[in-house]
Amino acid sequence: MPELYVDSVSHHFKNQNVLNGVHLQCNTGDIKGILGRNGCGKSTLLKCIFGSIKADHIYLKLNGKMIKKPAYLTQQIAYLPQHPFLPQQLKLETIINLLCNRYKKELLDIKLIQQHLKSKIATLSGGTVRLVEAILTIYSDADFVLLDEPFSQLSPVMIQEIKKHILLLKQHKAFVITDHYYRDIIDISTEIMLLKNGSNYAINSMEDLSLHNYIPYH
Numbered sequence: 001m002p003e004l005y006v007d008s009v010s011h012h013f014k015n016q017n018v019l020n021g022v023h024l025q026c027n028t029g030d031i032k033g034i035l036g037r038n039g040c041g042k043s044t045l046l047k048c049i050f051g052s053i054k055a056d057h058i059y060l061k062l063n064g065k066m067i068k069k070p071a072y073l074t075q076q077i078a079y080l081p082q083h084p085f086l087p088q089q090l091k092l093e094t095i096i097n098l099l100c101n102r103y104k105k106e107l108l109d110i111k112l113i114q115q116h117l118k119s120k121i122a123t124l125s126g127g128t129v130r131l132v133e134a135i136l137t138i139y140s141d142a143d144f145v146l147l148d149e150p151f152s153q154l155s156p157v158m159i160q161e162i163k164k165h166i167l168l169l170k171q172h173k174a175f176v177i178t179d180h181y182y183r184d185i186i187d188i189s190t191e192i193m194l195l196k197n198g199s200n201y202a203i204n205s206m207e208d209l210s211l212h213n214y215i216p217y218h
């Protein structure tokens with residue numbers, strides 16, 4: 001079964017140690033939810049795994065094989081960054097033709113996608129771009145999908161739509177997802193971890209989140 005295994009992730013910026021030996025592992029069917037306060041290093045962790053920043057140290061295996069080059073070069077990992085990444089002047093249809101093969105049919109069956117196929121990205125609202133980017137990443141060819149704040153900017157019904165697609169695709173893929181909409185993360189995740197002071201902690205209840213001072217005590 002496809003497996004992403006990441007261990008001993010460490011990274012610093014100037015004199016700040018952001019990640020200090022983080023561990024993460026997931027297989028097809030897993031949705032790994034990552035929670036943590038602002039600035040604790042969630043985005044940095046996803047970037048280190050994807051390879052868009054070079055970690056001080058990372059031990060990364062894909063399907064049992066050690067990967068030494070940036071993981072995005074394997075094309076087995078897809079990544080939704082926090083910032084918009086689709087080319088503004090291209091039509092959605094062109095982007096799909098360039099990027100999507102494996103789940104193209106399923107993608108083109110989605111009403112929201114059909115609706116905007118002929119539109120240039122520049123003409124879509126900010127939230128719609130976010131929605132389209134999240135759906136394209138979920139339906140990418142990759143077996144492992146990293147999603148950085150896929151729910152931000154989205155109305156509740158659109159958050160529901162994204163959750164539906166993640167749950168549909170998890171039979172074929174593994175997801176690592178982070179967002180401050182923690183209830184939505186908890187709702188779909190098979191496992192939750194909290195990032196704090198550079199380390200990861202297993203979360204088994206809402207009380208754990210209070211104990212770690214991620215959510216306030218009631």
Ligand SMILES: Nc1ncnc2c1ncn2[C@@H]1O[C@H](COP(=O)(O)OP(=O)(O)OP(=O)(O)O)[C@@H](O)[C@H]1O
Pocket residue numbers: 013014018036037038039040041042043044045
């Ligand atoms: N390029 C950079 N140069 C210097 N410091 C950085 C850089 N990128 C991130 N940092 C710092 O590293 C820390 C972790 O940032 P990161 O964006 O990973 O946090 P986060 O958990 O994703 O936060 P948020 O929930 O607010 O998005 C922060 O203190 C941030 O200021």
